[in-house]
Amino acid sequence: MANNKSDFTTLYNEYSVLVYNVALNYLQNIEDAEEITQDVFIQLHTSLHKFQEKSSLKTWIYRITINKCLDFIKHKNSQKRFFIFGKKSQNEFEILNISNFEHPGILLENKEKAAILFGIINELKESQKTAFLLSKVDGLSNPEIAAIMDLSISSVESLVFRAKTILKDKIANKFEEYRKKK
Amino acid sequence: MEANNWINEVLESTNGISKATPNQELFSKIQNKINVQNTVSNQWIWIAAASFAVLVSLNIKFIISNSNKTEVPTETIISSVSNNNQLY
Numbered sequence: 001m002a003n004n005k006s007d008f009t010t011l012y013n014e015y016s017v018l019v020y021n022v023a024l025n026y027l028q029n030i031e032d033a034e035e036i037t038q039d040v041f042i043q044l045h046t047s048l049h050k051f052q053e054k055s056s057l058k059t060w061i062y063r064i065t066i067n068k069c070l071d072f073i074k075h076k077n078s079q080k081r082f083f084i085f086g087k088k089s090q091n092e093f094e095i096l097n098i099s100n101f102e103h104p105g106i107l108l109e110n111k112e113k114a115a116i117l118f119g120i121i122n123e124l125k126e127s128q129k130t131a132f133l134l135s136k137v138d139g140l141s142n143p144e145i146a147a148i149m150d151l152s153i154s155s156v157e158s159l160v161f162r163a164k165t166i167l168k169d170k171i172a173n174k175f176e177e178y179r180k181k182k
Numbered sequence: 183m184e185a186n187n188w189i190n191e192v193l194e195s196t197n198g199i200s201k202a203t204p205n206q207e208l209f210s211k212i213q214n215k216i217n218v219q220n221t222v223s224n225q226w227i228w229i230a231a232a233s234f235a236v237l238v239s240l241n242i243k244f245i246i247s248n249s250n251k252t253e254v255p256t257e258t259i260i261s262s263v264s265n266n267n268q269l270y
Contacts, residue, residue, distance in 0.1 A: 012209055020204040037204055041212045053251040113195035137196050171189045178188065
C-alpha cells in the first residue's frame with residue numbers, strides 16, 4: 001500500500017506538468033486544466049494496472065489527457081447549445097472567455113500575438129488542433145505525435161501542414177483589424 | 183510584406199514558451215478525491231450486496247409460499263361443464 005502511494009507520487013511528480021500543459025493548451029483555461037489534471041491522475045490511479053505496455057507510458061498518458069480534453073470540450077459545447085434555449089449559467093463566461101486566454105508560459109512580448117493564435121487554433125478541426133498543438137506548442141516530433149494519435153507519420157505531417165495553412169489564412173483575415181488598432 | 187511578417191510572427195508567437203506548473207495543492211486535491219472515491223465505492227458494494235440478499239430472500243419466500251398453496255381441482259370443474267354443455 002505504502003509502495004503504491006510512493007509510486008503514485010513519483011508518477012505525479014514526473015507527469016503532472018506534462019498533463020497540465022497539454023490540458024492548458026487544449027482548453028485555454030487554468031481551472032479547466034486543473035480539473036482535467038485531477039481526472040487524468042484519478043484515472044491513472046484506478047487503471048494503471050491495466051496498462052499493457054503496447055505503447056510507452058508517456059504516450060498512454062498523452063492519449064488519456066487528450067481524450068479527456070476532447071470529452072470536456074464536447075460537454076461544454078453541448079451546455080453552450082443548451083443555454084441558447086435555457087438559463088444562462090456562470091460557466092458561460094468561461095466559454096466565451098476562451099479567446100482572451102493568455103498562456104502563463106508565453107514570453108511577455110508575444111502575449112498579444114499568442115492570444116490571437118490560441119483563439120484561432122480553436123477553430124481548427126479536432127485532429128488538426130491536436131497535431132498542431134503537440135507539434136508547435138509541446139514541441140513533439142512527428143513520430144511521437146503519430147504514436148499518440150495512432151496515425152502514420154505522413155498523416156501527421158499533412159495534418160500539421162493543413163493546420164498551418166488554415167491558421168495562416170485566418171490570421172491574414174485578422175491583419176486588417178490589427179492595422180486599424182495600430 | 184508587412185502582412186506576411188505579421189502572420190509569421192503570430193504563428194511563431196509560441197516559440198520559447200515555458201511549461202506552466204500546476205497549483206501546488208492539486209496533488210492533495212487528487213489524493214482526497216481518490217480517498218472519497220474509495221469510501222464511496224465501498225459503500226456502494228455493501229448497498230449492492232444488501233439489495234441482492236433482499237432480492238434472493240424475497241424470491242425464496244415467494245417460491246415457498248407458492249409451493250404450499252393447495253392446488254385448485256380444475257379438472258373436475260372442466261369435466262362438469264363439458265358434461266352439461268348447458269350454460270343456463
